Amino acid sequence: MxxxxxxxxxxxxxxxxxxxxxxxxxxxxxxxxxxxxxxxxxxxxxxxxxxxxxxxxxxxxxxxxxxxxxxxxxxxxxxxxxxxxxxxxxxxxxxxxxxxxxxxxxxxxxxxxxxxxxxxxxxxxxxxxxxxxxxxxxxxxxxxxxxxxxxxxxxxxxxxxxxxxxxxxxxxxxxxxxxxxxxxxxxxxxxxxxxxxxxxxxxxxxxxxxxRDSGIGTELDLELDEGSYEEEEEGNMDEERFDRQMTANKSCGSSVFASGGPTAKSNIAV
Incomplete structure (x- = not known):
């Protein structure tokens, strides 16, 4: 044929x-x-x-x-x-x-x-x-x-x-x-x-x-995968921001209580 x-x-x-x-x-x-x-x-x-x-x-x-x-x-x-x-x-x-x-x-x-x-x-x-x-x-x-x-x-x-x-x-x-x-x-x-x-x-x-092997629904799978990837990226970014913020807070806290204890005390009095 x-x-x-x-x-x-x-x-x-x-x-x-x-x-x-x-x-x-x-x-x-x-x-x-x-x-x-x-x-x-x-x-x-x-x-x-x-x-x-x-x-x-x-x-x-x-x-x-x-x-x-x-x-x-x-x-x-x-x-x-x-x-x-x-x-x-x-x-x-x-x-x-x-x-x-x-x-x-x-x-x-x-x-x-x-x-x-x-x-x-x-x-x-x-x-x-x-x-x-x-x-x-x-x-x-x-x-x-x-x-x-x-x-x-x-x-x-x-x-x-x-x-x-x-x-x-x-x-x-x-x-x-x-x-x-x-x-x-x-x-x-x-x-x-x-x-x-x-x-x-x-x-x-x-x-x-x-x-899965039909090729149908692939676009939906890709959209879901991309959504999961974006959520994971956002989660990682949030963790990085949190770590940076904690580091900054620790740094600020150390300088305040080391050099400005009376200032903190006077604020409480006010």
Whole structure:
């Protein structure tokens, strides 16, 4: 998988980091070519040892109400469990390779299985799901960005021609599974004709529960540290002033009682 340059996506990505007061939205959109070269070919060869490229893999149903009761019942009757869609192992490889490329070098998705993915019902459903999440979190900021975002997506991948998949892992396999993560989504827009995948990933992180390694809340930590440092500086200065004052008092007291005892006595009399 090769990351394709896209100036439109770069501009949008710079706007997909949004602070809303109590949370921070962090998103990015990336375009990848499905043409395999070098390491991809070797990885695909190893991947095919578990099954041929044309073999279909069962996927999990979308995490929504988009699956009808009839379809779910039929799936259960067929002995497949609540698995509503399938994709070829070659397509599954493209999805896994996209994750590896997007999150490298921090994560390895080579053990990811078909049940970690879902095929979404339609472009309109994903459109509404994304807009609902981002509008609720970012309000007017996202409303201004929304037309530009979807126009850039359509220009790059031709949405009407796409199959759309999502990655919905368990907590142990989730790159966004750390404490403080409020929600996340990972969508793959796959255009078979163009041999291209656009990956749209986004998450919302609480500013009050952000983990240390996330980089979120660093400014607050720095402000607190600076405040502590200033208090310590002020405390040290107060101690120095106190020491100087005591020294001065001792010096003054010695000269008064040594040379001016009667003066002190007459003051008391007055």
């Amino acid at each position: 090769k990351l394709l340059e896209n100036s439109g996506f770069e501009a949008i990505n710079s706007l997909l980091t949004i602070e809303t007061g109590d949370c921070k939205i962090i998103g990015r959109i990336e375009s990848y070519s499905c043409k395999m070269a070098g390491d991809d070919k070797q990885m695909f060869k190893q991947f095919c040892q578990e099954g041929q490229p044309h073999v279909l893999e069962a996927l999990s149903p979308p995490q929504s109400s988009g699956i009808s009761p009839n379809k779910l019942s039929q799936s259960l009757d067929d002995g497949e469990g609540p698995l509503s869609d399938k994709c070829s192992r070659k397509t599954l490889f493209y999805l896994i390779a996209t994750l590896n490329e997007s999150f490298r070098p921090d994560y390895d998705f080579s053990r990811t299985k078909g049940h970690d993915f879902s095929k979404e019902p339609s472009v309109n459903w994903v459109f509404n799901a994304v807009n609902s999440s981002l509008s609720a979190a970012a309000g007017e900021v996202y409303s201004h960005l929304q037309p530009q975002l979807w126009e850039a997506l359509d220009k790059e991948i031709s949405l009407a021609e796409c199959d759309i998949y999502s990655y919905n892992p368990d907590l142990d396999s989730d790159p966004y599974g750390e404490e403080g993560n409020l929600w996340s989504f990972n969508y793959f827009f796959y255009n078979k004709r163009l041999k291209r995948i656009v990956f749209f990933t986004c998450r919302s992180v609480s500013l009050f529960m952000a983990p």
